[in-house]
Amino acid sequence: MNKFVGLDVLRFALAVYLMVFHSIHQYxxxxxLPLVELANLGGFATSSFFILSGFILAHVYFxxxxxxxxxxxxxxxxxxxxxxxxxxxxxxxVLLVSVAGTRGFHQFALMTLDDGEHFVTLGSTETIVNFVxxxxxxxxxxxxxxxxxxPSWSLATLFFFYLAFPFVAPRVLQARNKVRLLFVxxxxxxxxPVVATLMHWYxxxxxxxxxxxxxxxxxxxxxxxxxxxxxxxGQFDAIYESRAKIGAALLVFAGSFALAAWLESHGSLSTRYxxxxxxxxxxxxxxxxxxxxLAVPSRFAALATRLGxxxxxxxxxxxxxxxxxxxxxxxxxxxxxPLWCAAHFSECVGASKExxxxxxxxxxxxxxxxxxxVYFQERLVAPLRDWIRGxxxxxxxxxxAAGARxx
Numbered sequence: 001m002n003k004f005v006g007l008d009v010l011r012f013a014l015a016v017y018l019m020v021f022h023s024i025h026q027y028x029x030x031x032x033l034p035l036v037e038l039a040n041l042g043g044f045a046t047s048s049f050f051i052l053s054g055f056i057l058a059h060v061y062f063x064x065x066x067x068x069x070x071x072x073x074x075x076x077x078x079x080x081x082x083x084x085x086x087x088x089x090x091x092x093x094v095l096l097v098s099v100a101g102t103r104g105f106h107q108f109a110l111m112t113l114d115d116g117e118h119f120v121t122l123g124s125t126e127t128i129v130n131f132v133x134x135x136x137x138x139x140x141x142x143x144x145x146x147x148x149x150x151p152s153w154s155l156a157t158l159f160f161f162y163l164a165f166p167f168v169a170p171r172v173l174q175a176r177n178k179v180r181l182l183f184v185x186x187x188x189x190x191x192x193p194v195v196a197t198l199m200h201w202y203x204x205x206x207x208x209x210x211x212x213x214x215x216x217x218x219x220x221x222x223x224x225x226x227x228x229x230x231x232x233x234g235q236f237d238a239i240y241e242s243r244a245k246i247g248a249a250l251l252v253f254a255g256s257f258a259l260a261a262w263l264e265s266h267g268s269l270s271t272r273y274x275x276x277x278x279x280x281x282x283x284x285x286x287x288x289x290x291x292x293x294l295a296v297p298s299r300f301a302a303l304a305t306r307l308g309x310x311x312x313x314x315x316x317x318x319x320x321x322x323x324x325x326x327x328x329x330x331x332x333x334x335x336x337x338p339l340w341c342a343a344h345f346s347e348c349v350g351a352s353k354e355x356x357x358x359x360x361x362x363x364x365x366x367x368x369x370x371x372x373x374v375y376f377q378e379r380l381v382a383p384l385r386d387w388i389r390g391x392x393x394x395x396x397x398x399x400x401a402a403g404a405r406x407x
Contacts, residue, residue, distance in 0.1 A: 004059065005301045006294025008308025010287065011052055015314035018045040019369060022150065023322045027359050037265035043211070043276035044257065046154045047220055048284045049311075053158060054224020055231075055288055058169055064232055066173055072166045074393060079162040081388040082312070085381050087137060087155050090316035094149040097323045105131075109146035111208035113272050118204075120145075143208025151315050153212050160214035161221045172225040178233075181226050186281050189219035193273035202269065210273055220281070227285055231292060240293040249286045256283035306374055313373040313381060321369050330355040 021042040024030050030039075061069050068075060098105065106127045110118040122130065133139040134148045137156040147153045175181045196202075196210045210216065230236065239245045260280050263271045296304050330352035331341055341348035 003301075003305070004056065004292055005296040005304050005308075006291040007052060007056060007288070008304045009294065009296065010291040010308075011049065011311040012304070012307040012314075014045045014049050014052070015311040015373075016366065016370070018042060018151065019314055019318040019366065021045065022319060023365070024362070026322070026326065026357070027362070028356055029359060037261045038258070040264045041257070041261055041275075041280075044260065044280055044284065047277075047280065048287060049154065049315075050157070050161070050217060050220040051224040051227070051281075051284055051288055053161065054221040054226075055228045055292070056224075057165055058173065058225045058228035059232075061165075062169060062173060066170050068166050068170070075166055076162065077389060077392045079165075080159075081385045081392070082381070083155060083159060083162070084137070085384045085388075086312050086316045086377075087149075087152055088135075089376075089380065090149050090152065090320065091134065093317060093320035094323075097320045097327075108148075109150075111143060111146060111204040111211070113202055113207055113269055140208075140212045140214055143205050143213065145204075145208075149316065150319055154315060155312075157212065157214045157217055161218065164218065164221075168222060169225050172222055173229045175226065175229070178226045178229050178235075182223055182285070185219040185223050185226070186278065189216075189223075189281065190274065190278040192216050193277040197270050197273050211276055216277075223281065223285060224288070227288060231289070236289055236293065239289065246290055246293075249290050253283045253286050253290075256280055306378070307370070310370070310373040310377045313377040314369065317373060317376060318369050321372060322365060325361070325365050326357055327352070329357050329361065333357070 017039075020039050024033075024036070024039050030036055061075060063069070070078075095105075106121050106124075107119045108122055108127075108130060110120055112118050130139065130142065130145060131148065133142055134152065137152070137159045139145070139147050140153050140156040140160075147156070172178075172181070192210050196206055201210075239249065257280070260275050263275050267275070331338075331348060333355045334348065334351045336344075336348060336351075
């Protein structure tokens, strides 16, 4: 079976990009950085990840057949045993960090198209309902509020994709004209953001539905499955045999990405729906195609696989790690000893609000989070995942070899 080490590199890169997107804007001085607009396309990372997920799952569970390997029950157990431990542990980390924060458990972010943060305070009943929705990864079906752990909306969307996969993947892979299917899926994906833009639907509910509703995001996942179908039919061999064609594909992607970044940063509000949902899909497909054929030197293959396996963990835990880092840096910058802060906690927290964090330690945050995510995945998530599979599946899975792909 093709290991697609190039796709491990891509999913790791997407996770790191999303980590930068969620963190760099917390530094007021980020606006002075050159080309910082290129860090504004968080939607690109999640969309590419959804396409990539469809591609990889089709390869792992179908290969060159049209029958799901292992059956539907085994698929659900394997996928959810990999997704839920990451989500639940990350959710606990966010809640623990929030205990020491200034934003209460009753405050939730409203969905918005602008760059600001808008929070509302909910009553006890609505707060409990939203926490339950987050716990079971169904919070995206309430379009009004963001997730407790902001990146976990993408995990909730993946959860829906996993439920749909055994039923939709065989039909996509059996499609006779997959190129036409790709075009149809792209058009279907563009309809909601275009309609919302034309109707000027920019309220929180509309934003939540258009940007995060799993049904409206499903075309991305289906596109990934269709692209794998074309790959296994050898439709991209001509691209892989020509460096000029690979270079042209990357050039198209780079141009599309740069234009989208400019529109996201300097364009009007009317461009944001389409930039976030659909405009970049052809470029994202090209990126997946190129990296699917990327040859990674054997001496780097094991490391690339480990980093790729950690991508989901990076998605899940980078926010709580960043929140801890920022709080620590601010407390250290106010010039008070830890003992004094422990005795005057409220005063310390109040003083730290006025501190502008330095970006000098930002590279350490990025590197430290990657290292933490790798060990988080290998030492905590993977053993827990294997334990769950061993309890729920009749055949206990064999211990994976070092550097083996995480399924």
